[in-house]
Amino acid sequence: MMSQKAAKTWGLRLLPFLLFFITFVTYYYSYTILQSSAGTSKPLNKSLCGGFQAKKNWESLNLNISRRTKLFLKMDDFFWREHMSKLPLPYGIKGSEMMLLKVLAVTNQHMPANIENLECRTCVIVGNGFVVKNSSLGSLINKYDVVIRLNDAPVRGYEDDVGNKTTMRFFYPESAYYNPEIQNDPDTLMVLVPFKMQDLRWLKEILYNEKRVRKGFWKPPPQIWLGDTSKIRVLDPHFLYQTADKLLQISHQKGKIPVHPTTGILAVFVALNYCDVVHIAGFGYPSSKKLHHPIHYYGYATMKTMMQNSYHDVNNEAKALKRLEDSGAILYLHPHL
Template sequence: MKMSQKATKTWCLRLLPVLFFFISFVTYYYSFAILQSYGGTNKSPNSSKSLCAGWLSQKKWESLNFNISRQTRLFLKLEDFFWREHLSKLALPYGIKGSELLLLQILAVTANYQVPENIENLECRTCVVVGNGFAIKNSSLGGIINKYDVVIRLNNAPVRGYEEDVGNKTTMRFFYPESASYNPGLNNEPGTLMVLVPFKPQDLRWFKEILYNEKRVQAMCQKRLLEEPSSDLVG
């Protein structure tokens, strides 16, 4: 049944206050959020002041319910294994169950690497992850990428020759054995953290062989066995 013109007008008049309240609330909400994100100052949006501590960012972070803090360590250390009976219930890549001995051998001969101190001490850290697809080709985003505090690159993503699009700053490079570069210095900086992400025990064995020069030792032993005559063959 169609509403009469008078009834329609009455409903519109009733809805006007609701609509006005909704518009006012949205305007106030976003105005307050923007002001808070600039710290309540008169600085323009182009200010160099970081927006990480802004109201919106804080609320968004809290809504994610992450069980981590600024004190959470990113990398395993040798002391993480001492006096712990049940370190992990899951195998790689979700845990380290079954790979404890390999990790002990690896961590025993590696330094305790952490995020660079100049980044660790920042009140707010901005981060960008750069893959190795063609999504940003001819984008000229290199300068913007370099402005981030932490630039993470994946696998063997190239940098040299593509600086205008991808930048030349690399804080960390995540890789696994199959994507390891034969020349790490080609697309990384001297201070770049090379972060191995093991998906299976074989990945840890690969790394252990490199650290302990096991393949070289094995090759030398095989060569010596071939060169030295067997005592059984000597008459």
């Protein structure tokens, strides 16, 4: 008869295999459900909500913050009076109150009712990474309730890999396309992520058809913007601050070169606050040793160009995504490193 000590030893040896089996079964079950919805006209299988409830996943991250589901700045909140912001953009609105007032006076600040009233929101964030090229994920991506896209990433010509449905597109002036309707659905919400006061000024000039001021941008933004102004929203800087402070733990010390979250990791954090199911595609960069490897599924940008002009810590963000994945808070739609 096996001794108690020997049984304990065997139990410890088997534990890694048991954990691997549980992880494999969970991933396989989720992947099977996802694939059952792909290539059909049916919406994404809502049974995913039972396995990946956002509240449980959120709590498991131990970020020690409260979930906020109101994504956009609103005029009727008068937040700068009740909660004086101590930080300027991109992490607060200190010093930009009057500019923001003018923008919010002529824009909508609500999520469409067909999204807001869903009992279970399935969301996918489509990153711009090369890894999604030739993935054939387009039909699956189109099944989610909310499809979030980033900056000026194109859709036309890439539908097989990235789909053609867009619910929200996160952008800033330098990443804006002069005619958003070319790459987006008519109902797409164009969500401005203001990194600096000039970003709000650019939007105000567009909204009020004022003379454009070109200074203050690292890349010239479009001087003519043909989007539907009723679809514009301004993301609450709260989310960028929490992404930097809680998720990435980026320090903001005076005198140091600023490092800000990418629009992609910000969108993931926002989705974790708002959605019941959070899946991602197109995230991940090639090794820094592969300087001439493309980094996007479109265009010709390489790791070399990104490393020369980046204010982001992509290695830190990769580690954060790994923590989110390990906790079950997010699920990749494709193999990744």
